[in-house]
Amino acid sequence: MRLLTIADDQATAMTDDRRQRLSTLVDGEGSPTELQAALAETLLDPELEARWERYLTIGRVLRAERLQPSGRAVAARIAARLAEEAPAGSSGPAAAPIPLRRPSRRRRPAAAGPILGAALAAGLALVAVVVAPRFVDSGSLMGPALVEAPATLPSRFADASEASDRWSVGEPTVASKLNELLVSHRERAGAGALSGLIPYATVVGYGGSR
Amino acid sequence: MAAPAKPVRRTSDWIAACLLAFAVAPASDARAGYADTPPSDAGAVLSRMAAAMQRWEYEGTLVYLHGHHLTTLRIVHRIDDGESRESLLALSGPIRAVARNGRGVTCVLPDAHPISVEPPHPHSGMLREAPLDAERLAPSYLIHPLGDARIAGRDADVIGVIPRDNLRYGYRFYVDQATGLPLKTDLMDRSSTPIEQVMFTELEVIGEAQPLRSAVASPAEQPESDRPRPKAAEIAAETSERWHFARLPRGFRVVAGEQDAKGRRHIMISDGLASVSVYIEPDRGDGLQGATRLGAVHAAGRVIDDHQVTAVGEVPAETIASILSELRPPL
Numbered sequence: 414m415r416l417l418t419i420a421d422d423q424a425t426a427m428t429d430d431r432r433q434r435l436s437t438l439v440d441g442e443g444s445p446t447e448l449q450a451a452l453a454e455t456l457l458d459p460e461l462e463a464r465w466e467r468y469l470t471i472g473r474v475l476r477a478e479r480l481q482p483s484g485r486a487v488a489a490r491i492a493a494r495l496a497e498e499a500p501a502g503s504s505g506p507a508a509a510p511i512p513l514r515r516p517s518r519r520r521r522p523a524a525a526g527p528i529l530g531a532a533l534a535a536g537l538a539l540v541a542v543v544v545a546p547r548f549v550d551s552g553s554l555m556g557p558a559l560v561e562a563p564a565t566l567p568s569r570f571a572d573a574s575e576a577s578d579r580w581s582v583g584e585p586t587v588a589s590k591l592n593e594l595l596v597s598h599r600e601r602a603g604a605g606a607l608s609g610l611i612p613y614a615t616v617v618g619y620g621g622s623r
Numbered sequence: 624m625a626a627p628a629k630p631v632r633r634t635s636d637w638i639a640a641c642l643l644a645f646a647v648a649p650a651s652d653a654r655a656g657y658a659d660t661p662p663s664d665a666g667a668v669l670s671r672m673a674a675a676m677q678r679w680e681y682e683g684t685l686v687y688l689h690g691h692h693l694t695t696l697r698i699v700h701r702i703d704d705g706e707s708r709e710s711l712l713a714l715s716g717p718i719r720a721v722a723r724n725g726r727g728v729t730c731v732l733p734d735a736h737p738i739s740v741e742p743p744h745p746h747s748g749m750l751r752e753a754p755l756d757a758e759r760l761a762p763s764y765l766i767h768p769l770g771d772a773r774i775a776g777r778d779a780d781v782i783g784v785i786p787r788d789n790l791r792y793g794y795r796f797y798v799d800q801a802t803g804l805p806l807k808t809d810l811m812d813r814s815s816t817p818i819e820q821v822m823f824t825e826l827e828v829i830g831e832a833q834p835l836r837s838a839v840a841s842p843a844e845q846p847e848s849d850r851p852r853p854k855a856a857e858i859a860a861e862t863s864e865r866w867h868f869a870r871l872p873r874g875f876r877v878v879a880g881e882q883d884a885k886g887r888r889h890i891m892i893s894d895g896l897a898s899v900s901v902y903i904e905p906d907r908g909d910g911l912q913g914a915t916r917l918g919a920v921h922a923a924g925r926v927i928d929d930h931q932v933t934a935v936g937e938v939p940a941e942t943i944a945s946i947l948s949e950l951r952p953p954l
Contacts, residue, residue, distance in 0.1 A: 579733070580917050586909045591922055591935070594902055596721075596730050596738045598935045601879070601891060602898035607805060609676040610698060610711040610721060611685070614821040615918045615937075616730060617711050617719040618687030618694035 579620045592616075665768045665782045666757040668798050673755060675803030676700075677707065683775070683826035684714075689819045689918045702832035743881070759895035763787055763874035772797055774806035775823040784896065789813045790872045790942045791897045792919065802828055810919050810937070818919045866890065866903055869949045872942055875899070892936075892946060899936030899946055906931045914940060928952040 580588045599612055685696040695714040700707065706725040713719040717733040727741040757766065769781040779797040786793045793815070797807035807822040866888060868877065874894040882888050887904040904910075910931035911924030921943045924933040927950065934947045 580915050580922070582911065582915050584909075587911055590909055591911060591915070591917070591933075592730075592732055593738050593740075594900070594922070594933055594935050595917070595920060596728065597740050597889070597902075598898075598900035600728050600740045601743045601889070602893070602900065602936075607676065607808065608673065609700060609707065610709045610723060611676075611805060611808070611821060613711055613721050613730075614685060614687045614696060615689070615819065615920060616732075617713050617721055618685075618696055618821070619689060619692055619918045620694075620716060620719070620733065 665766045668780050668782050669755050671803040672798045672805050679802050680829035683823050686822050686824055763894045775826050779806050865953045867951050872945050897938050902933045903930050923947050
């Protein structure tokens, strides 16, 4: 909570619930259930997600931990890639130093689907880089440290070479296209009797442990 | 012109055998006895299940099983003023996650290219919130209660949706008696062998969603006659002026169509439960050629008239191939 007090440089008031959600994520002291709830709310709130990322970075600075610019570059590259509609596999921006302060986020109209999608995707990617180790390694939320190579995605993405070809087509661009079509199909068809995200269990679940 | 896949007509003896096979689950978690509940109640249980997904806030842990692939997932579902906010996160293996709210869905998969999809247009006729129509399903499926079971510490009614031919998969739903939520779902092939299974190992029901502040009901709550959906015949007629199908497998029909801002056409085909999406876009050399699968999902693609066409759906490979083979370019 002291970290939030020090780092909260914005005049906007935060409700106690939102502060608690962020505290859960920043401190990493919640149960998996609490963490999941905090995660879900943060990912769907661009303002909360931006604030969370700032707190994580500030925390690392205060603890004199090595800053890994590629961590933010992951999210920024994904967002830029979505905006530019770059072909799959093309190289994104170089891992240049990223300023600690993000540009202020404007309230986006509800119709700005792609922009919201980019923010949500960047948030999910950030989750994959920062949060997932807590689920898998049972370590603290703030570690383990990100991979050293600034120009590559974290190892949790790179090690998924087998899973990245879940369609077994041998071509990453074709596989990516199929993933996009499958998500589109799922979003429009549901699963007959099932709505919600349970029908996405195949999309998310396939490619797990053998 | 390739002939569509011919359905293998099953005899009443085969249907009876399937009922028995569906009732005796490999995990032996469905207890015998289904004579007490009339078949008509099975449809009511499924309708209750469809409504429950939008009625309850919940979170829990799921296990997804396909062949030798086992994944643990964490799901969270919240409803705020009638709008669902939900997330699904893989807890094992490479990073995979999906999150959705009223403005769309975003998915992060191992190839690190996030996918964002906006919800379908309210008048596109897309199926996402359409309830099951037992009358529509009757020619293609037999819906039958299969007893009860206990999943994640909760009592459940087991309902079998048994295909009458080999053009579609069957399902076995384990529906929570207290809330109507699906505690387990088995996708079955024509030999009644589970292809995929999704099961809650732990479920916490937070509570019921608050009533909508506005008077407008969700599409799933509107009577069928009131829903502003294009009629199938109108869709079919419009489609025939553009891309169309010479014929479709028995029970399947075109139910919706739309075109996105990039000019990609999307045609939805369904038998009322199973669905197949056909995507048509200018050929850029990056489309699927041939057939493949991901779990129980099959996909097939080819180039027709300088257009990449791709079919994706939870149906057998033969059905996907048949649908794609009957696609014709504009007259």
